[in-house]
Amino acid sequence: xxxxxxxxxxxxxxxxxxxxxxxxxxxxxxxxxxxxxxxxxxxxxxxxxxxxxxxxxxxxxxxxxxxxxxxxxxxxxxxxxxxxxxxxxxxxxxxxxxxxxxxxxxxxxxxxxxxxxxxxxxxxxxxxxxxxxxxxxxxxxxxxxxxxxxxxxxxxxxxxxxxxxxxxxxxxxxxxxxxxxxxxxxxxxxxxxxxxxxxxxxxxxxxxxxxxxxxxxxxxxxxxxxxxxxxxxxxxxxxxxxxxxxxxxxxxxxxxxxxxxxxxxxxxxxxxxxxxxxxxxxxxxxxxxxxxxxxxxxxxxxxxxxxxxxxxxxxxxxxxxxxxxxxxxxxxxxxxxxxxxxxxxxxxxxxxxxxxxxxxxxxxxxxxxxxxxxxxxxxxxxxxxxxxxxxxxxxxxxxxxxxxxxxxxxxxxxxxxxxxxxxxxxxxxxxxxxxxxxxxxxxxxxxxxxxxxxxxxxxxxxxxxxxxxxxxxxxxxxxxxxxxxxxxxxxxxxxxxxxxxxxxxxxxxxxxxxxxxxxxxxxxxxxxxxxxxxxxxxxxxxxxxxxxxxxxxxxxxxxxxxxxxxxxxxxxxxxxxxxxxxxxxxxxxxxxxxxxxxxxxxxxxxxxxxxxxxxxxxxxxxxxxxxxxxxxxxxxxxxxxxxxxxxxxxxxxxxxxxxxxxxxxxxxxxxxxxxxxxxxxxxxxxxxxxxxxxxxxxxxxxxxxxxxxxxxxxxxxxxxxxxxxxxxxxxxxxxxxxxxxxxxxxxxxxxxxxxxxxxxxxxxxxxxxxxxxxxxxxxxxxxxxxxxxxxxxxxxxxxxxxxxxxxxxxxxxxxxxxxxxxxxxxxxxxxxxxxxxxxxxxxxxxxxxxxxxxxxxxxxxxxxxxxxxxxxxxxxxxxxxxxxxxxxxxxxxxxxxxxxxxxxxxxxxxxxxxxxxxxxxxxxxxxxxxxxxxxxxxxxxxxxxxxxxxxx
Numbered sequence: 031x032x033x034x035x036x037x038x039x040x041x042x043x044x045x046x047x048x049x050x051x052x053x054x055x056x057x058x059x060x061x062x063x064x065x066x067x068x069x070x071x072x073x074x075x076x077x078x079x080x081x082x083x084x085x086x087x088x089x090x091x092x093x094x095x096x097x098x099x100x101x102x103x104x105x106x107x108x109x110x111x112x113x114x115x116x117x118x119x120x121x122x123x124x125x126x127x128x129x130x131x132x133x134x135x136x137x138x139x140x141x142x143x144x145x146x147x148x149x150x151x152x153x154x155x156x157x158x159x160x161x162x163x164x165x166x167x168x169x170x171x172x173x174x175x176x177x178x179x180x181x182x183x184x185x186x187x188x189x190x191x192x193x194x195x196x197x198x199x200x201x202x203x204x205x206x207x208x209x210x211x212x213x214x215x216x217x218x219x220x221x222x223x224x225x226x227x228x229x230x231x232x233x234x235x236x237x238x239x240x241x242x243x244x245x246x247x248x249x250x251x252x253x254x255x256x257x258x259x260x261x262x263x264x265x266x267x268x269x270x271x272x273x274x275x276x277x278x279x280x281x282x283x284x285x286x287x288x289x290x291x292x293x294x295x296x297x298x299x300x301x302x303x304x305x306x307x308x309x310x311x312x313x314x315x316x317x318x319x320x321x322x323x324x325x326x327x328x329x330x331x332x333x334x335x336x337x338x339x340x341x342x343x344x345x346x347x348x349x350x351x352x353x354x355x356x357x358x359x360x361x362x363x364x365x366x367x368x369x370x371x372x373x374x375x376x377x378x379x380x381x382x383x384x385x386x387x388x389x390x391x392x393x394x395x396x397x398x399x400x401x402x403x404x405x406x407x408x409x410x411x412x413x414x415x416x417x418x419x420x421x422x423x424x425x426x427x428x429x430x431x432x433x434x435x436x437x438x439x440x441x442x443x444x445x446x447x448x449x450x451x452x453x454x455x456x457x458x459x460x461x462x463x464x465x466x467x468x469x470x471x472x473x474x475x476x477x478x479x480x481x482x483x484x485x486x487x488x489x490x491x492x493x494x495x496x497x498x499x500x501x502x503x504x505x506x507x508x509x510x511x512x513x514x515x516x517x518x519x520x521x522x523x524x525x526x527x528x529x530x531x532x533x534x535x536x537x538x539x540x541x542x543x544x545x546x547x548x549x550x551x552x553x554x555x556x557x558x559x560x561x562x563x564x565x566x567x568x569x570x571x572x573x574x575x576x577x578x579x580x581x582x583x584x585x586x587x588x589x590x591x592x593x594x595x596x597x598x599x600x601x602x603x604x605x606x607x608x609x610x611x612x613x614x615x616x617x618x619x620x621x622x623x624x625x626x627x628x629x630x631x632x633x634x635x636x637x638x639x640x641x642x643x644x645x646x647x648x649x650x651x652x653x654x655x656x657x658x659x660x661x662x663x664x665x666x667x668x669x670x671x672x673x674x675x676x677x678x679x680x681x682x683x684x685x686x687x688x689x690x691x692x693x694x695x696x697x698x699x700x701x702x703x704x705x706x707x708x709x710x711x712x713x714x715x716x717x718x719x720x721x722x723x724x725x726x727x728x729x730x731x732x733x734x735x736x737x738x739x740x741x742x743x744x745x746x747x748x749x750x751x752x753x754x755x756x757x758x759x760x761x762x763x764x765x766x767x768x769x770x771x772x773x774x775x776x777x778x779x780x781x782x783x784x785x786x787x788x789x790x791x792x793x794x795x796x797x798x799x800x801x802x803x804x805x806x807x808x809x810x811x812x813x814x815x816x817x818x819x820x821x822x823x824x825x826x827x828x829x830x831x832x833x834x835x836x837x838x839x840x841x842x843x844x845x846x847x848x849x850x851x852x853x854x855x856x857x858x859x860x861x862x863x864x865x866x867x868x869x870x871x872x873x874x875x876x877x878x879x880x881x882x883x884x885x886x887x888x889x890x891x892x893x894x895x896x897x898x899x900x901x902x903x904x905x906x907x908x909x910x911x912x913x914x915x916x917x918x919x920x921x922x923x924x925x926x927x928x929x930x931x932x933x934x935x936x937x938x939x940x941x942x943x944x945x946x947x948x949x950x951x952x953x954x955x956x957x958x959x960x961x962x963x964x965x966x967x968x969x970x971x972x973x974x975x976x977x978x979x980x981x982x
Contacts, residue, residue: 053743053746053748053750054209054211054212054214054746054747055747055748055750055772056184057166057167057183057184057185057216058184058185059772060166060749060772061166061180061184062772063749063771063772063773064133064166064771066769066771067771067794067795067808067815068133070769070771070806070808071808071810074807074808074809074810074922075800075855075893075921075922075923076798076807076808076809076847076922076923077807077808077809077810077811077922078811078920078922078923078924078925079809079811079842079843079844079846079847079891079923079925080811080812080842080889081796081811081812081813081832081840081841081842082840083522083557083812083813083838083840084539084553084555084556084557084838084839084840084841085522085524085551085555085557085568085569085838085839086522086524086549086551086555086557086567086568086569086838086839087519087520087521087522087523087524087557087838088519088567088569089503089504089519089524089543089546089547089549089571090481090504090519090521090523090524091110091111091112091113091502091504091523091524091525091543091544091546091836092110092111092112092155092157092483092485092501092502092525092544092545093108093109093110093485093486093501093502093504094109094110094111094137094138094139094155094156094157094485094486094500095108095109095137095138095139095140095500096108096109096140096486096487096488096498096500097109097140097141097142097149098488098490098498099144100144100491100492101144103488103490103493103496104118104119104121105118105119106118106122106488106498107128107140107142107149108125108140108500108505109137109138109139109140109151110135110137110521110523110836111136111137111155111157111161111525111836112135112136112137112155112163112525112816112817112835112836113135113521113523113525113816113836113837114127114128114129114130114132114135114137114523114836114837115127115128115129115137115140115149115151115175116128116521116523117174117175118518121507121518122498122507122520123520124520125520125521127521127814128149128171128174128175129151129169129175129814130814131175131176131177131178131814132151132169132178132814132815133166133169133178133180133815134153134165134166134169134794134815135814135815135816135817135836135837136153136154136155136163136165136836137151137152137153137154137155137165138152138153138154138155138156138165138188138189138190139151139156139189139190139191139192139205140152140192141192141193141194141202142194145199146172146199147172147173147174148170148171148172149170149171150168150169150170150181150192150194150202151168151178151192152165152186152189152190152191152192152204153165153166153167153168153169153189154186154187154188154189154207155188156188156189156207156242157440157441157442157485158188158207158210158261158268158305158441159440159441161525161544161835162188162210163744163793164187164188164209164210164747164749165186165187165188166180166184167181167182167184167185167186167189168180168181168182168183168186168189168192168226169181170225170226181226182222182226182228182229183206183216183220183229185209185214185216186206186208186216186217187207187208187209187214187747188206188208188209188240189204189205189207190205190206190207190240190242190243190244191203191204191205191241191243192204192205193244193246195251195283196251197251198223199225200222200223200224201221201223201283202221202222202225202226203219203220203221203244203254203284204219204220204221204222204229205218205219205240205241205242205243205244205256206218206219206220206241207240207241207242207259208237208239208240210263210747211263211264211744211746211747212746212747213237213262214237215237217234217237217239217241218232218233218234218235218239218240218241219231219232219233219241219244219256219287220232221283221284221285232280232284232287233278233284233287235258235260236260236274238260238261238272238274239258239259239260239261239272239274239275240258241257242257242258242259242305242306242307242443243256243257243306243307243308243444244256244257244308245308245309245310245316246310247310247312247313248310248311248449249312249313250313252280252281252282252283253279253280253281253310253313254279254280254283255277255278255279255290255308255310255316255420256277256279256280256287257276257277257278257305257307257318258274258276258278258306259275259305259306260272260273260274260275260303261275261304261305261440264672264745265674265676265697265698265723265745265746266670266671266674266675266676266677267670267671267672267673267674267676268440268672268673270304270305270321270439270440271301271302271303271304271305271321271323272303273299273300273301273303275303275305275306276289276290276297276299276303277289277290277297277306277308277318277420278290279419279420290421291303295420295421295422295423296414296422296423297318297320297414297423298320298322298324298412300324302323302324302409303320303322304320304321304322304323304440304443305320305321305439305440305442305443306318306320306321306443307319307443307444307445307457308445309445309455310447311447311452312452314416314417314418314419315415315416315417315447315452316415316416316419316420317413317415317416317445317447317469318413318414318415318423319411319412319413319414319443319444319457320411320412320413321410321411321435321439321440321442321443322408322409322410322411322412323408323409323439324408324409325407325408325409326407326408326409326430338359338362338363338366339355339359339360339362341392341393341396342393344389344390344391344392344393345390345393346390347390348389349382349383349388349389351389352379352382352389353383355375355379357376357379358375360375360378360379361375363392364378367396369395369618370615370618378392378618381619386619387618387619388619391619392618394619394621394622395616395618396622397621397622408437408439409430410430410431410432410435410436410437410439411431411435411439411442411457411459412425412427412431413426413427413431413455413465413469414426415468415469426465426468426469426470427469427470427471427472428470431457431463431472433460434457434458434459434460434461434463435459435460436459436460439459441459441483442458442459442483442484442485444457444485444486444487445457446487446489448489448494450491450494451466451494452468453465453466453467453468454466456497457472458484458485458487459484460482460483460484461474461475461476461480461482461484462474462475462476462480462484462487462499462501462512463475464511464512475508475511475512475513477506477512477514479506479517480499480501480503480506480515481501481502481503481504481506481545481546482501482502483501483502483503484499484500484501485500485501485502486499486500486501487499487500493509494511495508495509495511495512496508496509497512499515502544502545502546503519503545503546504517504518504519504521504523505517505519520557520559522557522837522838522839523836523837523838524541524546524834524836524837524838525543525544525545525546525835525836526541526542526543526820526833526834526835527541527542527543527544527576527577527578527579527628527819527833528541528542528577528578528579528580528628528819528820528833529541529820529821529822529831529832529833529839530579530580530581530582530822531553531582531822531823531824531831532582532587533584533587533824534587536552536553536554537552537824537826537827538551538552538553538587539552539553539822540582540590540592541580541820541833542573542576542577542578542579542580542592542594543576543577544576544835545575546577547571547573547575547576547577547594548571548577548578548580548594549569549570549571549572549577550569550570550572550590550604551569551570552568553824553827553829553831553841555569572590572592572602572604573592573593573594573600573602574594575593575594575595576594576595576627577592577594578592578593578594578595578599578628578629579592579593579628579629579630579631580592581631581633581641582633583633583638584633584638585638588603588604588605589601589602589603589604589654590602590604591612591633591641591655593629595627595629596626596627596629596675597613597614597623597625597626597629597645598611598613599611599612599613599629599631600612601654601655610655610656612641612651612655612656613643614643614645614649614651614658614660615658621669623645623646623647623649624645624646624666624669624675624676624677624678625644625675625678626644626675626678626679626680626697627675628680629643629644629678629679630642630643630644630679630680630681630682631643631644631682632683632684634684634689635686636684636686636689637689639652639653639654641654641655642682642684642692643655643658644678644679644680644681644682644694645678645679646664646665646666646668646669646678646679647660647662647664647665647679648661648662648665648679648682648692648694648708649661661704661708662694662702662708662711663711664677665700665702665711666678666679666696666697666698666700667696667698667699667700670698676697677696677697677698678696678697679694679695679696680695680696680697680723680724681694681695681724681725681727682694682695683727683728683729683737684729685729685730685734686729686731687729687734688705689707690704690706690707690708691703691704691705691729691734692704692707692708693727693729693737693760694727695724695725695726695727695739696724697723697724698721699715699718699719699720699721699722699723699724699741700715700724701713701714701715701718701724701727701739701760702714703759703760705759712760714759714760714761715760717763718739718741718752718754718763719741721746722741722742722743722746722748722752723741723742723743723744723745724739724740724741724742725740725741725742725774725775725777726739726740726775726776726777726778727739728778728779728780730780730785731785732780732785733757733785735757735759736755736756736757737755737756737759737760738755738756738778738780738788739753739754739755739756739760739763740752740753740754740775740776740778740790742774742775742776743774744774748774749772749773749774749793750767750772750774751767751770751772751773751774751775751792752767752775753765753767753768753770753778753790753803754766755802755803766799766802766803766804768799768803768804768806769805769806770790770792770797770806771794773792773793773795774792774793775790775791775792776791776792776793776817776818776819776820777790777791777819777820777821778790778791778821779822779823781823781844781847781848782823782825783825783828783848783849784848784849784850786800786801786852787799787800787844787847787848787852788802788803789821789823789830790806790821791817791818791819791820791821791832792818793817793818794815794816794817795808795810795813795815795816795818796808796809796813796818796821797809798844798847800847800850800852801852807922809842812840813832813834813837813840814837816835816836817834817836818832818833818835819833819834819835820832820833821833823844828843828844828845828848829841829842829843829844830842830844843889843891845862845891846860846861846862846891846892846893847923849862850893855895856895857895858893858895858975859892859893859894859895859968859970859971859973859974859975860893860968860975861890861891861892861893861902861966861967861968861975861976861977862890862891862892862977863888863889863890863891863966863979864889864979865978865979865980866979866981866982867886867930867979867980867981867982868981868982869960869961869981869982870884870886873885873886873930873952873958874931874952874953874954874956874958875952875953875954876953876954883952883953883954885929885954886929886930886958887927887928887929887930888927888928888929888979889925889926889927890915890925890926890927890928890966891923891924891925892917892919892924892925892926892968892975893922893923893924894919894920894922894924894971895921896919896970896971897919897920897921898919898970898971899916899918899919899970900916900917900918900969900970901914901915901916901917901968901969901970902914902915902917902926902928902966902967902968902969903966903967903969904928904932904959904964904965904966904967905964905966905967906936906940906943906962906963906964906965907963907964907965908943910936910939910943911933911936912932912933912936912940912959912964913928913931913932913933913936913959915928919970930958930981931956931957931958931959932949932957932959933957934957936957937949937957940960940962947960959981960981961981961982962980962981963979963981964978964979964980964981965977965978966978966979
């Protein structure tokens, strides 16, 4: 733990200004929380219980930056948004994680001084997305990731760029974007000349304006260009642009800065200026890409090209004009805009004629979060070039760069000039484009094995056409300027939003991922490259888009309900391949339902034909999603003006004790209960914190009146853990956050076999409580500090399935935790293992002289109330001692590996005892345990515990 002491021994650079009234978390408190987390790890009774990562890796996760060795580009570091920092020395064939021992896995930027090997990491992704997590400041490693030191800027939250002076590695320039959801003063440009011991703020523009990019003149470190970004994100709205966005220049290595993007410069100014990316070729030539949020005007040609009736035509249309519309044109409009089939031209006209609806209701009907996301009339991406060191700028192209940013330029915003070609540039969003004529024309260099959303690019200055691309689907490498790409996705860095499990004999795990759809695969998956030759990868994609929640029919696991963002859900028959679109539709004359980005769905535990879906109302289908009925009024505070759907349900739970005992939680902080299947609803969130996203509401499986709730303040930059339990249907709540460190809470689950045991996932880790929240223990073996978005428990196997947003899926064997009696924690000892193991004649043998003998592994879990040395003895059913294992026990749960060998004397005794056994030495000169039933005894501190297993 040496790196932790180093991390916290430094003096933090903390802004003296206090944060806004939004209760956003300060850097000082955040670091106190991290110190508390490390203390918990050292003393946790589950610290030795391992978690096993099962992948998947094929879809990878969002890349944010590269640092490539300029003398050997087969060596590079790659930073993932929430998956940590990875290192390769073989051109991406394999990677090693180098930040698993650090306090965070959330990365904004990476810089390496290749002369010394020193690594700088700016934590906190800057793409300003729904899952762009805040960091903890600057980290530095001088031993290639073996240890990490905290180097200041704890209140930065999101760091965009780190530049190291190639002639003086103690001189470092840092661009800070700042808080995502709240104003703060620790943003702008910071500089150190003593390796990070102290920092000076060199450019500050405003508490809503940070630095999104800094580009340096490759031949002159003193000359840099910086892009400021004036923005403000809220849960219901994102102001992506502002008058303080612009381009600055320094000629003294960042000590002083001058605004270049004035009205006279030719570069856009004003409220519509959004995210800017920069790239410098030489003293004179600089490129900039702008997300221009000013709206474009539709010319007459465009209007004519649209043809037919449009949504806007109905907004102010009179009844008489509507009734004169040609039925054929109206019918075309209805069908092309996916109106419910029951609405035809004739019956809609009759509804208008009888005053049941108005013509404007046809426009109202078409409100859609997905259409609002993709179909907004902003100018979008623009490329500018300066040939006089930034004094003046010219737009490089005549036409709009459509189908690049769509309406989410905040998610992209980078440009790169080829170091060997002044006129060669690369830009990206969806897809990646290149230009060889200084931005006049562009060509796509996307490919079928390249993910569409791009975030990072490295261009080899010594080898034209050698590119390393980072995207939402990992890493791609090209040597022919994007004509062909290899895929380099060995790290398990999937960003899961949700997970679920079925009950098959070899149970499957399902999960929805950020921008990588929905996948399913066996829980026994072991990541390897075997599928490269077999063509058979264990995990299978069953849905595209941003993968969301999954429900599986427990009568037939081929029937799966899932979908993508904003409630676009389907019922899928995996066996037949059929899929039915099942999103509920509102009635003509009603406002559209509001669906959360992660729309909740739930199959009733009482009847698997009954499906619930949360909009702003709770919807129920009695026929597997074929038809829907709203069973509530609006269970939120209502719509809120903005460009993000808000006032939506985020979580649903139905009690296993009673059909129709239903709880809902909303993104605006309301929790409701119905005890009569939606006949009436009661708001039960009155004494809970206000305006915090309800991340989970869970009805207990052990007591009808009991319910758990977690709230999440991430979208307020409030990282306090909010965890509650009620014993009376939510009439009153008890805070059970107890000793949890600062970190927003995403999920809580009960252990289905032990009502005292709770599991919890936060933005920084995984916890368990053995006493229903009186105190919490943190898991740390095998899993780094990564966001945990979802948890499921496979009841039969007693497996905890952990869906992380950055490191794919983990499984923990929780049988020992589940079986332990909480009342005996202070004195108890216990031992457990898998109940059965399948015998193999291959144990200890090899089928080739070129292969090592196969060595089996059997995990034993034991609990000791006190630290000490113990002995595990394995005996046959008749009492023959077959093996002993000496163990060291920490206080709490521990594990040991048993290789299934037995002593020679036991082999002889067992062979004599049973005429059917003839135990022979394996090729590795060891004897292995035969079929039969066995007893395990764990002895420590004059106490003994027993358990058993069977070799089949």
